[in-house]
Amino acid sequence: MPDTADGPYDPFAMIRATTGPELHAALQGVRDAGGAIGFVPTMGALHHGHASLIETARRQCEAVVVSIFVNPRQFGPGEDFTNYPRPIEADLALCSDLDVDVAFVPTVEVMYPAGSETVVRVPELSRHLCGAARQGHFDGVATVVARLFGLVRPHRAYFGEKDHQQLKIIERMTGDLAIGVDIVPCPTVRESDGLAVSSRNAYLGNSERKQAASLHSAMMSALTAVRSGERSVTLLVDMIRREITAAGPCDIDYISIVDSETLADIDTIGGHARICLAVRIGSARLIDNVAVDAPDASG
Amino acid sequence: MPDTADGPYDPFAMIRATTGPELHAALQGVRDAGGAIGFVPTMGALHHGHASLIETARRQCEAVVVSIFVNPRQFGPGEDFTNYPRPIEADLALCSDLDVDVAFVPTVEVMYPAGSETVVRVPELSRHLCGAARQGHFDGVATVVARLFGLVRPHRAYFGEKDHQQLKIIERMTGDLAIGVDIVPCPTVRESDGLAVSSRNAYLGNSERKQAASLHSAMMSALTAVRSGERSVTLLVDMIRREITAAGPCDIDYISIVDSETLADIDTIGGHARICLAVRIGSARLIDNVAVDAPDASG
Numbered sequence: 001m002p003d004t005a006d007g008p009y010d011p012f013a014m015i016r017a018t019t020g021p022e023l024h025a026a027l028q029g030v031r032d033a034g035g036a037i038g039f040v041p042t043m044g045a046l047h048h049g050h051a052s053l054i055e056t057a058r059r060q061c062e063a064v065v066v067s068i069f070v071n072p073r074q075f076g077p078g079e080d081f082t083n084y085p086r087p088i089e090a091d092l093a094l095c096s097d098l099d100v101d102v103a104f105v106p107t108v109e110v111m112y113p114a115g116s117e118t119v120v121r122v123p124e125l126s127r128h129l130c131g132a133a134r135q136g137h138f139d140g141v142a143t144v145v146a147r148l149f150g151l152v153r154p155h156r157a158y159f160g161e162k163d164h165q166q167l168k169i170i171e172r173m174t175g176d177l178a179i180g181v182d183i184v185p186c187p188t189v190r191e192s193d194g195l196a197v198s199s200r201n202a203y204l205g206n207s208e209r210k211q212a213a214s215l216h217s218a219m220m221s222a223l224t225a226v227r228s229g230e231r232s233v234t235l236l237v238d239m240i241r242r243e244i245t246a247a248g249p250c251d252i253d254y255i256s257i258v259d260s261e262t263l264a265d266i267d268t269i270g271g272h273a274r275i276c277l278a279v280r281i282g283s284a285r286l287i288d289n290v291a292v293d294a295p296d297a298s299g
Numbered sequence: 300m301p302d303t304a305d306g307p308y309d310p311f312a313m314i315r316a317t318t319g320p321e322l323h324a325a326l327q328g329v330r331d332a333g334g335a336i337g338f339v340p341t342m343g344a345l346h347h348g349h350a351s352l353i354e355t356a357r358r359q360c361e362a363v364v365v366s367i368f369v370n371p372r373q374f375g376p377g378e379d380f381t382n383y384p385r386p387i388e389a390d391l392a393l394c395s396d397l398d399v400d401v402a403f404v405p406t407v408e409v410m411y412p413a414g415s416e417t418v419v420r421v422p423e424l425s426r427h428l429c430g431a432a433r434q435g436h437f438d439g440v441a442t443v444v445a446r447l448f449g450l451v452r453p454h455r456a457y458f459g460e461k462d463h464q465q466l467k468i469i470e471r472m473t474g475d476l477a478i479g480v481d482i483v484p485c486p487t488v489r490e491s492d493g494l495a496v497s498s499r500n501a502y503l504g505n506s507e508r509k510q511a512a513s514l515h516s517a518m519m520s521a522l523t524a525v526r527s528g529e530r531s532v533t534l535l536v537d538m539i540r541r542e543i544t545a546a547g548p549c550d551i552d553y554i555s556i557v558d559s560e561t562l563a564d565i566d567t568i569g570g571h572a573r574i575c576l577a578v579r580i581g582s583a584r585l586i587d588n589v590a591v592d593a594p595d596a597s598g
Binding site: 115117118121122124125146147153173175176178179180 | 414419476477479
């Protein structure tokens with residue numbers, strides 16, 4: 001007898017689609033009925049952060065589609081495309097548990113058929129932060145999301161704030177190309193010590209895992225300093241850097257405080273600012289960000 | 300009493316939309332009714348070639364949308380953006396005569412709102428032929444068409460074979476991004492002497508206009524040579540070049556025989572080949588192309 005304590009779990013309800021036509025067939029009914037389709041694009045290795053996106057979509061939409069596709073075009077040379085975790089059975093089980101209607105699991109050939117070559121670029125937003133070190137990464141992200149939006153044709157799509165730059169690029173691309181999908185930002189999900197949940201946390205050893213909490217705690221210290229009146233970005237970034245490096249050996253890609261919308265560097269806290277950072281601990285490149293709440297900055 | 304001899308002409312039937320919301324409102328009825336929407340994107344200065352596209356759309360679709368937008372992003376520095384003809388009243392009258400349902404005439408600010416920066420590129424198809432001399436031209440074309448497709452959401456869109464490279468790029472972009480619009484290629488419309496109809500023919504003086512017929516006649520001579528057994532691209536291109544330069548002073552940008560799908564140069568006639576050329580006569584840069592029919596080439 002199935003355990004129904006967690007909700008309307010039905011292992012037979014979820015459709016697994018591999019191709020565009022299978023996906024369209026699976027969604028035709030809800031589309032014809034005028035139901036809202038919510039979409040959560042992922043690279044799999046699903047965790048609590050993805051679950052939170054899916055749960056939000058489930059509350060807001062008649063049908064929920066989750067795509068699982070490790071997109072080769074958003075990995076640079078020497079990045080972890082080959083080693084990226086691919087626990088597909090566990091991912092599908094989680095989707096089913098969360099009452100997903102359609103899991104879209106395309107092959108590389110479905111996403112990039114022979115001759116496929118179109119690139120979608122958002123050059124200004126892409127040149128900051130992670131884009132500076134990861135050449136072509138955000139072209140790969142924008143391109144795959146544009147194609148996924150075309151295949152799924154959702155009404156709403158759900159993206160985590162943890163990838164703030166990605167979120168801004170997708171919002172921009174969707175607006176610029178009039179794609180007609182509402183982009184719904186969702187709060188970063190964190191472990192109890194503040195570490196942002198990420199598929200790449202799996203690369204961390206035990207001591208590295210403990211050390212990684214310094215990313216969030218250092219940003220929190222900076223927010224406390226801002227609340228106490230500190231406005232100098234240089235001083236705040238130094239403070240964050242000292243706290244992170246004090247926690248253990250690491251390689252800081254960047255610690256930046258930027259305008260939350262344009263992602264351009266700022267000198268002084270004010271308006272809508274955001275602390276963004278990327279730090280490598282062991283073999284894991286971790287990113288995180290927090291909004292800077294400075295209510296008196298513009299007053 | 301109105302003259303109805305030409306068909307269901309009704310000057311009150313055509314809606315002129317300037318913004319996305321106006322466009323959506325104008326099309327809501329036909330969309331709700333499940334009618335097919337046909338779309339002809341243009342830069343205005345409408346001529347018989349455009350009329351042919353519109354007439355084809357009219358026959359195939361319940362609603363016809365024509366956009367008129369001189370797209371700044373597809374003109375390079377020193378090109379004729381400022382001088383490009385903009386006879387908007389005549390264009391709207393022609394659309395109305397052809398029973399267009401909606402003329403979409405956006406401003407630059409509607410097409411590219413502040414902060415707009417997304418670029419759609421089809422890099423391989425764009426590097427050949429006109430793309431080699433016109434850096435960024437096809438990025439501008441692919442980007443504006445992607446946004447127009449998003450705004451109009453047509454079922455079918457109509458493009459002339461005269462701009463063969465543009466047609467191939469749009470087909471590729473539409474497929475790669477799964478935009479879900481059927482691209483309908485339409486034959487080149489020609490003047491009685493063979494000159495392809497083009498908005499840029501207006502730049503030609505009287506003697507230049509006569510000379511310009513050499514572009515088509517030279518390609519026809521090459522087709523005759525192919526039918527007689529000639530297979531050398533080098534010899535055929537030389538033949539075309541001699542005939543065009545013999546007709547008068549001109550500046551040949553390129554005369555190429557390429558694979559019709561990949562647009563890559565070929566050495567020997569065979570498969571699906573295409574003669575493509577761009578020649579400047581006076582201040583007019585003229586392009587044209589013809590399919591090469593070599594039934595025995597692969598036999």
